[in-house]
Amino acid sequence: MPEDRQAEAQPLAPGLYLVATPIGNLEDITLRALRVLTSADRIACEDTRQTQKLLNHFAIRTPTVSYHMHNEAPRTVELIEQLKHGARIAVVSDAGTPGIADPGSQIAAAAIAAGIPVYPIPGANAALSALIASGLSSERFTFHGFLPAKEGQRRTVLEHLSRTGETHIFYEAPHRIVGTLADIEVTFGPDQPIVLARELTKLHEEFLRGPVSELHAQLSARQSIRGEFVLLLAPAAADAAASPRSQSIAAEVAALMQSENLTEKDALKRVARERGIGKSEAYRELQREQNRLR
Numbered sequence: 001m002p003e004d005r006q007a008e009a010q011p012l013a014p015g016l017y018l019v020a021t022p023i024g025n026l027e028d029i030t031l032r033a034l035r036v037l038t039s040a041d042r043i044a045c046e047d048t049r050q051t052q053k054l055l056n057h058f059a060i061r062t063p064t065v066s067y068h069m070h071n072e073a074p075r076t077v078e079l080i081e082q083l084k085h086g087a088r089i090a091v092v093s094d095a096g097t098p099g100i101a102d103p104g105s106q107i108a109a110a111a112i113a114a115g116i117p118v119y120p121i122p123g124a125n126a127a128l129s130a131l132i133a134s135g136l137s138s139e140r141f142t143f144h145g146f147l148p149a150k151e152g153q154r155r156t157v158l159e160h161l162s163r164t165g166e167t168h169i170f171y172e173a174p175h176r177i178v179g180t181l182a183d184i185e186v187t188f189g190p191d192q193p194i195v196l197a198r199e200l201t202k203l204h205e206e207f208l209r210g211p212v213s214e215l216h217a218q219l220s221a222r223q224s225i226r227g228e229f230v231l232l233l234a235p236a237a238a239d240a241a242a243s244p245r246s247q248s249i250a251a252e253v254a255a256l257m258q259s260e261n262l263t264e265k266d267a268l269k270r271v272a273r274e275r276g277i278g279k280s281e282a283y284r285e286l287q288r289e290q291n292r293l294r
């Protein structure tokens with residue numbers, strides 16, 4: 001029998017199961033997720049009423065317990081105690097993958113510390129769904145979760161984003177999206193291409209792609225903005241390549257060692273990161289420069 005069929009036939013092993021649930025379209029639940037949710041002793045839910053709708057839809061009768069940001073610490077202790085006695089506990093969030101901008105990682109860490117097996121049950125996730133259909137590079141990306149609600153702090157985060165060609169992914173609420181677009185326009189300029197993914201996997205799924213100024217104007221003109229957003233932007237790596245650094249790597253490393261009291265290794269790591277190149281590439285270039293000077 002193939003390995004996955006054998007697993008299906010076995011009773012669920014004791015342990016903690018982090019189960020992804022749909023982000024809109026109920027078809028986006030896996031067969032394995034349904035089996036785990038059906039067979040677990042208990043499902044810890046971010047919102048029991050929300051999850052109950054999903055469980056009712058699939059006729060799953062497993063008991064639920066609340067597990068959210070306000071009771072995460074005491075509930076973790078309680079659930080770990082049950083897991084130590086051989087329980088099978090599933091953790092779900094309201095939508096998507098637990099632990100991604102949602103509760104889940106604290107109990108996973110506690111279970112690992114207690115020697116309890118932790119099983120990921122993969123499935124829907126808004127960030128990755130948006131990324132793969134964005135048309136932006138998915139070779140290197142950073143997921144930042146939500147930007148700060150306050151404009152000043154938001155701009156500071158935006159100003160410090162790397163501009164080395166990687167794709168940045170954010171979650172954003174509908175009532176903040178216009179303000180955030182205004183901040184991106186100021187920080188990156190009106191022509192910065194961005195992608196907005198709204199209502200992913202739902203009936204009114206929408207992808208908006210274009211310069212930030214255009215999408216800002218487009219959303220500002222809407223009477224109401226509904227739905228959940230993923231925002232992606234990829235500052236052009238060409239900027240870095242088009243404006244070659246005036247300083248050599250050796251000079252930048254020396255300046256950092258002096259001004260910030262860094263070791264050569266740490267300074268080189270920083271320079272590599274800022275230039276968007278690997279540490280070994282930066283090291284080889286440093287050696288070449290030093291050899292030229294000898």
Ligand code: SAM
Binds near residue numbers: 199
């Ligand atoms: N754990 C979830 C995941 O795996 O994607 C994310 C939970 S986070 C609290 C909720 C945010 O995810 C929303 O504010 C929105 O930015 C994004 N999101 C969730 N569902 C979405 C959807 N269907 N379309 C677009 N964005 C969504």
